[in-house]
Amino acid sequence: MQQFQPGTAQRRLWRFHGGVHLPDEKVLSNTTPVTPAPLPRLLTIPLQQHIGVPAKPIVRVGDRVLTGQKIGEPQGYVSAPVHASSSGTVVAIEKRPVPHPSGLSGPCIVVETDGLDEWAELPEPLANYAELDAATLRERVRWAGIVGMGGAAFPTAVKLNPSADQVIRTLVINGVECEPYITCDDLLMRTQAERVVAGIRIIRHLLGVEECLIGIEDNKPEALAAMRRALAASDMQGSTAVVAIPTLYPSGGEKQLIKVLTGREVPTHGIPAQIGILCQNVGTTAAVADAVLAGKPLISRYVTLTGRGFARPKNLEVRIGTSAADLIAHVGGLGRDIRKLVLGGPMMGFTLHSREVPITKAANCLLALTPGESPDPGPALPCIRCGNCAAACPASLLPQQLYWYARAKELNKLQDYNLFDCIECGCCAHVCPSHIPLVQYYRFAKTESWAREQDKRKAEHARARHEAREARLERQERERQAKLRQKKESLDQAPAAKAKTGDAPTDGGEDPRKAAIEAAKQRAAAKKAAMAEQGVAPRNTQDLTPAQQKQVEAAEARRRAAAEPPAENQREES
Amino acid sequence: MASLIISSPHSARPNRVDRVMLQVILALIPGTAAMIWLFGWGVAINMVLATVFAVAAEAAILKLRGRPALPAIRDLSAVVTALLMAIALPPTLPWWLTLLGVVFAIVIAKQLFGGLGYNPFNPAMAGYVFLLVSYPVAMTTWLAPSMLAVHSVSFADSLHMILTGSPPPGLSWDAVSAATPLDEMRTQLSQGQMIEEIRQSPLWGDFGGRGWEWVGNWFLIGGLFLLWRRVITWHIPVSMILGLTVSAGLFWMLDPQAYPFPGFHLFSGGAILGAFFIATDPVSACTTKKGQLIFGASIGVLVFVIRTWGGYPDAVAFAVLLMNMAAPTIDYYTQPRVFGHGRGAG
Incomplete structure (x- = not known):
């Protein structure tokens, strides 16, 4: 049998139907090193940067916050916390323009930075993660506020928690970056391959997967080489492969990449976990490494600023919450002839309505397109x-x-x-x-x-x-009629009986219905007494927590209110 | 901010309708040149007239429909319809018949159904069939190819015939016209002749009619250009050629004296032109790949059937129109398997 050779192995690849070859335009922005963007004066941190329920603010206006401090708590399972990207003072918690195709506003925490960038106390690094269980690691990932950084922004801790019947056998790492122009994942893999590989190792342990495939388009030879080097230096060579896949848009789509690497199709309306596969973006993987190995939350990411509208396109490491305007100013502004400013790539990104929108966890690219690059398609x-x-x-x-x-x-x-x-x-x-x-x-x-x-x-x-x-x-009508009938019948019978027996009592002493009711009442009383003897309260709720007790009381109050006949009648008639 | 709000994708579009149409026009050049060489300038005069009529008709009907005319004319679709029809018309057809056919094609077959993209039938073929059914004699009077012609037909002669509808002074129709190879083969076969005997006539070349047999090659060059430019895909031309070859070949093998060799069918009449330029009209053809194979093969078989047992010598136009009717149904039943559905999922 052929020896499995890491990195260099020629794997069989599959192809999906269709796709288009696009001018990749990567060289505009991937020739200069990544530098950190300066701390902005204001950080606008949206409470919803993920799919699911928005986070709930846990700071107040005027509070001083530290870098990495949690300022928004997740609400519900499919949610993620948000952290202060730098130290400073909360100056507003209100609706601000957020990145959204319709230009909507959303609740944001606005932090005025103090320039000190003073870190909050961070949780212990979990360097011994290999001895920890999945739940502990997932809790760390959840605490760090990590979401899918390829664009979908689905909470990673949720994704890393497949249901019991879904056994994950293959981990697919998405370093494809198939959209033209964008190079942030390319640069991340070139410069931070060790971090990415460390993250992969953690996720593999967390999920207990056997096989891991790292898919990278073959137009990124440097990234491929860097990832192969980092993998060779790790202890995962035997079961992990860096796979160069043909450059074809949209190979980076989750379902498309899985098809290319494994030949399998995620069923319609389904998720990869159903076929034993889990897919993570390289940026997400690096963030997982930071959270577990350094105890750092997700407060910054690589962002590509590109398009011919920028005088000097490049990649920046950006604190979450920095506005697009700050980044544009930092790289020397935009040219005069801009047709549109797009967040994301040219194929799936959306036009920004305002330059004040902040960079979020899922924002990978700020694209300034000239009329030449994005001509008016005409009617x-x-x-x-x-x-x-x-x-x-x-x-x-x-x-x-x-x-x-x-x-x-x-x-x-x-x-x-x-x-x-x-x-x-x-x-x-x-x-x-x-x-x-x-x-x-x-x-x-x-x-x-x-x-x-x-x-x-x-x-x-x-x-x-x-x-x-x-x-x-x-x-109700039937019952009323029945009652009426009965009454009528008993009235009809009474005079007749009187006539027969003369002075027979007409009260219900011998009425069979009344007798039955009486018997039932006695039975109930007996039962109650028996239960009281055994010390059992006649209710179906015991040992309630205060919260449950409250709920029960509220329900009872509602029931009482509903039972009041006038109110009900009114509602019915309206 | 002066940023335009347009939904993704934001990329520059590599393709445009008028460019597609222009490439079809360019692809017609070799075949047209061969036709002019064989049948004189009448072919070119018809093309010019048909184009003028088509654009005028398109503009007029759009005005009546209250739609902007300029974008529709700019897309060049009317020009393509006019050129394809003109190539199919006899090179001496009087101009008013050309006008009638073109107006039928543009106004009735195209615009009354809603214009480009909405016409269920190929407009050029609808116009052609309209003329063929209404004016069978004029539509089947063809010039003899130049190498067989007793009198060479000059530009002035062609113009005279087209403008007046009568042969040039000093010439009769009989002197300039000749039956087309398909017509000849049909007539002779119906008189009980064997193919071997029929082919004794000087009308015949290596496998088809002399002169005629080479026109197809020149259209084939144009067709290959369209394939290379990805204006069309191979599905319809290949399946149509196969459909015609297989059905003709089967009968030829059964009785080579009563059924002509498949090569004759391929390189006579409009088979090659039809396979690459007419059946591939995207608007009226099938759009699914499987559907295109069925569509093309059915046209091929129908061409053979109509040529052999039908009432007209050539059959491409009828076969295409018949299959145009079936196209939506074929498309419905040949939908591709969607990603993640059925057997591929999991």
């Missing part, structure tokens, strides 16, 4: 059904059919044509000779579908409530 022409889009689609969808149905708002048809398998990579729109903004149509259609789903759920709920009410009213 969209009619679709000529050329099929270039279908040939380019990495999900093997039929983009033009989706386009027709999105235009016609035929949401059911869109589901038939698997709209939700679209990853919005932009290949279809890029190759479209009619310059139709296809991705925009799909985003619109997805939003419409979600809105309709929600409406449907609401309608379903309303229908259920309405039916329940109808049934209740009907039942």
